[in-house]
Amino acid sequence: xxxxxxxxxVQEARNLLKAARVAQEAxxxxxxxxxxxxxxAMKEAGEAESCRLAAMAVEETGMGRYxxxxxxxxxxxxxxxxxxxxMKTVGIxxxxxxxxxxxxxxxxxxxxxxxxxxxxTSTAIFKSMCALKARNAIVFSPHPSAVxxxxxxxRVMNQAAVAAGAPANVVGCLTNVSLEATQELMKNPITxxxxxxxxxxxxxxxxxxxxxxxxxxxxxxxxxxxxTADLANAAACIVKGKSFDNGTICxxxxxxxxxxxxxxxxxxxxxxxxxxxxxPDEVAKVSAVVMxxxxxxxxxxxxxxxxxxxxxxxxxxxxxxxxxxxxLAGVGPQYPLSYEKLSTVLAFYRVQDWxxxxxxxxxxxxxxxxxxxxxxHSNNEAVIQxxxxxxxxxxLLVNTPAALGGVGATTSLAPSFTLGCGTWGGSSVSENVSPxxxxxxxxxxxxxxxxxGPAIQPQAAASAASPAAAGxxxxxxxxxxxxxxxxxxKPKV
Numbered sequence: 001x002x003x004x005x006x007x008x009x010v011q012e013a014r015n016l017l018k019a020a021r022v023a024q025e026a027x028x029x030x031x032x033x034x035x036x037x038x039x040x041a042m043k044e045a046g047e048a049e050s051c052r053l054a055a056m057a058v059e060e061t062g063m064g065r066y067x068x069x070x071x072x073x074x075x076x077x078x079x080x081x082x083x084x085x086x087m088k089t090v091g092i093x094x095x096x097x098x099x100x101x102x103x104x105x106x107x108x109x110x111x112x113x114x115x116x117x118x119x120x121t122s123t124a125i126f127k128s129m130c131a132l133k134a135r136n137a138i139v140f141s142p143h144p145s146a147v148x149x150x151x152x153x154x155r156v157m158n159q160a161a162v163a164a165g166a167p168a169n170v171v172g173c174l175t176n177v178s179l180e181a182t183q184e185l186m187k188n189p190i191t192x193x194x195x196x197x198x199x200x201x202x203x204x205x206x207x208x209x210x211x212x213x214x215x216x217x218x219x220x221x222x223x224x225x226x227x228t229a230d231l232a233n234a235a236a237c238i239v240k241g242k243s244f245d246n247g248t249i250c251x252x253x254x255x256x257x258x259x260x261x262x263x264x265x266x267x268x269x270x271x272x273x274x275x276x277x278x279x280p281d282e283v284a285k286v287s288a289v290v291m292x293x294x295x296x297x298x299x300x301x302x303x304x305x306x307x308x309x310x311x312x313x314x315x316x317x318x319x320x321x322x323x324x325x326x327x328l329a330g331v332g333p334q335y336p337l338s339y340e341k342l343s344t345v346l347a348f349y350r351v352q353d354w355x356x357x358x359x360x361x362x363x364x365x366x367x368x369x370x371x372x373x374x375x376x377h378s379n380n381e382a383v384i385q386x387x388x389x390x391x392x393x394x395x396l397l398v399n400t401p402a403a404l405g406g407v408g409a410t411t412s413l414a415p416s417f418t419l420g421c422g423t424w425g426g427s428s429v430s431e432n433v434s435p436x437x438x439x440x441x442x443x444x445x446x447x448x449x450x451x452x453g454p455a456i457q458p459q460a461a462a463s464a465a466s467p468a469a470a471g472x473x474x475x476x477x478x479x480x481x482x483x484x485x486x487x488x489x490k491p492k493v
Contacts, residue, residue, distance in 0.1 A: 009181035012174055016139045017190040019169035020110045024137035026167040028107050032090035038164045039081065039133050045160035046077025046125045053121040053156070056149040061117050063303025068245035072122035072417075073153075075407075080126055080415045083408075084435050089134045093441075100446035105439045107135035109192030112185045114206060116198040118248035118303060118342065119417055120146035121153040123197055126417045128157035128171050134438040136192075140173040141182040143198070151175050186211060195433070197418050207426070214433055216418055217425030219250040220340040220369030221402050222361040224387070225258040225266055226354050226378035233399065234377035235269030238346075241375070241401030243274065243322040247343045248303045251373045251395070251406025251419060254340055255347040256325070257360050263350050274322030275346070276306060278315075283326045283337065285313040290345055291336035295367075297343065306344045331363040340368050354383050358390065365392060371425025375402040394422050394430040408432055 030038075054069035088094070094103040113127045124140055131138040142150035154173035161170055174181055182202075186194050186209040196206035196215040203215040223241075225234050242253045258266050271277065278286060289312045290301050301309050306324045310317030317324065323344040331338040337347050351357040361374060373395035376387050388396045395413065397405035408415035414432040422430030429437060 005176065006178050006180045009174065009176040009178040010184045012176050013139070013141075013181040013184040014188065016169075016172040016174065017110060017185070017188050020137035020139050020172055021190050023167040023170040024107065024110050024135070027132070027135050027137065027170060030090070030135060032088070034165060035090055035133065035135060036085065038161050038166045039085070039129055041160045041164035042125075042129050042132065042157050043077045043081035045156050046129075047074060049153075049156050050074040050077065053125075053149060053153050056152060057121045057146065060149045061120060061146050061303070063118060064245040064248050065305075069121070072119060072245065073125060075409055075415065076122040076125040076417065077129070079409070080129055083415050084130065084133050087133065087435055089435055089439055100448055102444040104442040104444065105134070106442055108212075108438055108440055109136060110190050111136050111138040111438065112191045112194045112211075113138045113140040114182070114186075114194065114196040114198050114202060115140050115142050115146070115150050117143035117146045118250075119197070120150045123417045124150050124153035124173070125157060127195055127197075128154065128161075130433070130435045130438060131195075132161060132166065132170065133435040136438055137170045138172070138195075139185060139191075140171075141185050142174060142177055144177050147175060147177050183209075193438070195418060195438075204426070207428075212428075214418065214420070214429060214437055215427055216250065217371050217421035217427055218340055218368045219252075219372040219406075219419075220254050220364055220367060221251055221373045221375060221406075222255045222257050222364045222369075223253045223375040223377065223402060224354075224357050224361055225256065225262065226357070226376065226380060226383055227259045227262050228379040228383075229262070229377035230379070230399070231262060231266050232269050235266060235273050235275075237377065237399065237401045238375075239270060239273040239275055239322055241403040241405075242346050243344055244401065244403045246303045246305055247323075247341065247345075247403075249403040249407060250342075251397075252342075252403035253346060253375060253401075254369075255328075255338065255349060255364050257349045257351055257357050257364075259354065259357060260350045260352055267348075270325065274320060275325045276317055276321035276323070277325045277327065277348075282313070282315045283328070285315055286310075286324060286326060286345060287336045289313045290341060290343060291339065295333065295336065295339045297339075297341050301341075301343045301345075304343055309343065309345065331360070332367060338364060338367065354380075354386075358387065361387075361391065369393070369425075371421030371423075371427065371430070372419065373397060373402060373406045375400070375405070392424050394420070394424075 050073035051070045093105045115123045151173045158171035194206040194213040206213040306321045326337045327348045374393045375397045400410045405411040414434045416432035418433035420429035421427040
């Protein structure tokens with residue numbers, strides 16, 4: 001009997017989870033040396049296949065730039081490995097002699113990995129390596145528009161792991177994708193934790209599944225340019241960040257907020273780096289094709305180059321343009337391009353000083369980026385500190401491309417494609433996710449003595465039954481007794 005597509009996809013999810021559980025039960029007994037050899041082999045496979053997987057991703061999704069996806073895949077394998085290779089994730093990972101405590105790392109179990117269409121192969125590589133470094137198995141649910149490339153990335157990771165000694169089926173991936181299968185993957189009793197990267201609705205579903213989840217929030221990242229900034233460098237960073245993989249990274253710049261006294265000079269530098277500024281009529285046309293009535297981005301423009309967007313909007317865009325810049329006067333529904341755009345479109349604002357810039361950035365974060373990231377270009381440490389202390393974000397990226405700085409490519413942040421936004425952004429973590437978020441920690445502690453308590457005073461010898469001993473007023477007690485007796489002796493009518 002042939003199963004309907006939704007039933008077949010659910011059955012595939014169950015089969016993959018059962019196989020992953022068997023694999024993880026074996027993997028949890030591996031030594032650190034065995035685990036490290038497996039993760040190294042996965043790294044090498046990811047490096048070797050970076051460009052082939054990039055080509056597959058661009059061909060299948062129609063999003064992003066081949067060269068940048070090559071880098072993302074290489075980053076997810078090589079640079080992530082260099083960061084995690086020395087992490088202690090097996091056995092006794094810490095001994096605190098003073099506190100008489102040992103800490104022992106234990107795997108969480110089987111992970112459900114949700115993969116977005118914007119980063120379909122790099123995310124699969126990254127999550128696979130993090131999962132196995134912590135001795136977990138993982139099963140992926142790809143985006144429906146990126147099934148083939150995500151499944152291939154998972155196959156490459158699994159094949160490399162098994163060849164290095166890992167149990168079979170330690171990395172799995174749905175190939176018959178449906179909403180029902182994804183829900184089964186998230187809610188099945190075998191699943192221990194969900195590692196979710198994707199749209200807000202999917203991440204909310206992960207958190208409401210009843211399972212522990214590590215997810216991300218939306219990023220509407222402002223880039224504030226303060227008067228002391230190196231303007232040439234700021235412009236180069238902004239265009240680089242915005243145009244990298246055609247704006248598909250959640251940490252990419254969405255708006256530029258510039259002090260008026262340096263705005264014109266900054267605009268000149270932006271144009272020299274490939275920014276194409278729109279006139280008011282063009283802003284309206286681009287808004288109409290980029291944004292949907294619900295303030296979400298039109299899927300047709302996600303990860304597309306500015307020339308494609310220009311053609312869609314019916315405007316001329318030079319061949320050398322790397323991004324479109326829309327000068328705006330405000331934030332919110334009347335200004336659709338003030339929201340997250342996940343494309344090569346950038347909003348531009350002028351402010352009088354950093355105080356007004358601070359307020360404008362807060363407005364932009366409030367409509368869709370709380371907890372995520374903010375970029376600042378400045379050499380004024382006092383202003384940088386003010387932004388760091390007052391902004392509701394967990395990544396303040398200073399003098400660097402936001403897209404690359406946020407994922408840890410150009411900063412000291414953990415290299416990651418899952419960026420937590422804290423409780424402010426609806427996430428359970430506020431940092432970049434790493435293998436350390438995928439372990440349980442067992443603690444062994446020794447007796448250290450009974451702590452001192454307060455000096456206890458002897459009790460009075462009065463009878464506990466005595467009203468006086470209990471602190472009651474005898475006259476009050478007598479009055480209550482008399483009132484009760486009167487009520488009992490009152491004639492019945």
